[in-house]
Amino acid sequence: MYEIFLKLLKAKGCSAYQVSKATGIAQSTLSDWKNGKSIPKADKIQKIADFFGVSAEYLMTGNEGEEGKKYYLNDETAEMAQKLFESRELRVLFDAAQDATPEDLKTTYDMLMALKRKERGENEF
Numbered sequence: 001m002y003e004i005f006l007k008l009l010k011a012k013g014c015s016a017y018q019v020s021k022a023t024g025i026a027q028s029t030l031s032d033w034k035n036g037k038s039i040p041k042a043d044k045i046q047k048i049a050d051f052f053g054v055s056a057e058y059l060m061t062g063n064e065g066e067e068g069k070k071y072y073l074n075d076e077t078a079e080m081a082q083k084l085f086e087s088r089e090l091r092v093l094f095d096a097a098q099d100a101t102p103e104d105l106k107t108t109y110d111m112l113m114a115l116k117r118k119e120r121g122e123n124e125f
Helices: 002-012 016-023 027-034 042-052 056-061 075-086 088-098 102-119
Strands: none
Touching: 002 016, 002 027, 002 042, 002 056, 016 027, 016 042, 042 056, 075 088
C-alpha cells in the first residue's frame, strides 16, 4: 500500500505532511505504515483514498475495480466538487451565486479578496 501512496504523492505533487494535515492522520501513523509497524485501518485508508480521488481498492492493490471509476475525469473538478460536498458554507455560497448577476458576483469576489488581504495583513492604501 505504501508504494502506491508514494506514487500518488508524486502524481499530485504533495508531501506526506500535507496528506496528514488534510486527513487528520498523524504523520507518525503514516511512518508506521511505511516501516511496516502497523497496517492502516479501513477508515484511514478511505480518508487517504478520498484525498487522492481514488478508490480504497486502488490504494490497497493498485487496481481499480468497477466501483472505483471516477465520476469526474478532471481531478481539479473532482476536488472542487468534494470541497462543496464537505462544506455547508461553500454550498450556500455556490447556491447563492447561481442566481446572482455578474455585477453581484464581481462585488462579492472583490469583498472576499479584500477580506483575504486583511487576514494576511496586507494593507490597502
